[in-house]
Amino acid sequence: MTALTEQSLAEFSADFNSKKENPVLSRAARRSGLLEASFNDQVSQNFNHVFSTELEIGGVTNQQQSGRCWEFSSLNLLRHFFGKKYNIKDFTFSQAYTFFWDKIERANAFYNATIALADKPLDDREVQAWLNFVGQDGGLWPMAVNLIKKYGVVPSYAMPENFNTNHTNAIDDSLARKERKDALALRKLVQDGKLEEAQKAKKQYLNEVYRMLAIAFGEPPKQFDLEYRDDKKEYHLDKNLTPRQFLQKYLGDFPFDDYVLLLNVPNFEYNKRYHQDIYDNVADGQPIVGLNLPIEDLAQAAMAQLKDGQAVMFGNDVSKQMERKSGFMDPNLYQTDELFGVDTQMSKADRLATGEGSATHDMTLVGVDEDRGDIRKWKIENSWGDKMGHNGFYTASHEWFKEYVYDVVVNKKYLTKERQALLEEPAIDVKPWQHIGL
Secondary structure: OOOOOHHHHHHHHHHHHOOOHHHHHHHHHHHHOHHHHOEOHHHHHOOOOOOOEEOOOOOOOEOOEOOOHHHHHHHHHHHHHHHHHHOOOOOOEOHHHHHHHHHHHHHHHHHHHHHHOOOOOOOOHHHHHHHHHOOOOOOOHHHHHHHHHHHOOOEOOOOOOOHHHHEOHHHHHHHHHHHHHHHHHHHHHHHOOOHHHHHHHHHHHHHHHHHHHHHHHOOOOOOEEEEEEOOOOOEEEEEEEOHHHHHHHHHOOOOHHHEEEEEOOOOOOOOEEEEOHHHOOOOOOOOOEEEEOOHHHHHHHHHHHHHOOOOEEEEEOOOOOEOOOOOEEOOOOEOHHHHHOOOOOOOHHHHHHHOOOOOOEEEEEEEEEEEOOEEEEEEEEOOEOOOOOEOOEEEEEHHHHHHHEEEEEEEHHHOOHHHHHHOOOOOEEOOOOOOOOO
């Protein structure tokens, strides 16, 4: 290993000061911040909020300080479907309800994995991947489908948001600490040959997790009255519905099984299905599988679904090249490389392989601007409230879509027959530490 020397540091300083623009750039960056100092206003001048295809929807939701974007986006698809069917744009479903069941189902999945992997050392890579995964909020559309099919859904007023659903750090930290400690006890019981006792302990641990969630979020409603006034001001009341009855009666024709997760992970082989079992959140649910395709396949399927009047959920790296104030998203929005005089550009595959790129957020496509099939930009519904972006909506260039979108959820009917045939192929298992953009 070589050390930095005083001579090298002196050379670095001399090089910095030899270019008269560097102190000027430094003053600007220190006063206004790196992003403001590197903001490319020519990009924003080329943007507007007009789209050739645009869904008619109500206001946006707000996940606040939580990682539940995938639940908001998933339920946004349902609320757009419900709103169109029953003529009510601003009807919303309870994210707190699905969040409760997700937390306890994930605890069960973690305990199951702990028992199954108890014969491996604690520092085994797979064991560590599971231990690192506990306490996280993030997820995917198929995970939401597993929860919705098992537990149904409720209107937002039946289980409203509270401080702990909006600010999840404390409950996430408490659950992660408990589940990791429980894992040590379960591993010892299994290693001592006490499998039956391990199963009893697991049930007790799940009972404690339920108690923690009920204290933090409140218990999920077992029945509720559906009551609303539609956009024509007509009153509706349906009493004593269970969450599953509500799902079957009012959303029973939503084609859950026809929606597929399409991935764009260029460092994995295209035209293959991939399964990562760490995302299998419900033990008796469907495995979480995605079909990996070139990005233009994702774009064309998403555009077709939008032009057919249906929103599109998608996973993306939202923090990259996005301005919250205007809601504009473009790869050239912030030119920090030009500010620093360096080159940090990487291919999408290299960003994924090094951990520089991943899907950090889920949002909903609700519009597209195209000219004879040439996509120019996308309209995006976010879940950060109406004070961000353009009344809560964002505009992304198609170049941004190609660089920073990693998955979309579409009805399989918008895929070509060749792509649909791939959905019948067996999925390739991916190790929990392998980075496939999720």
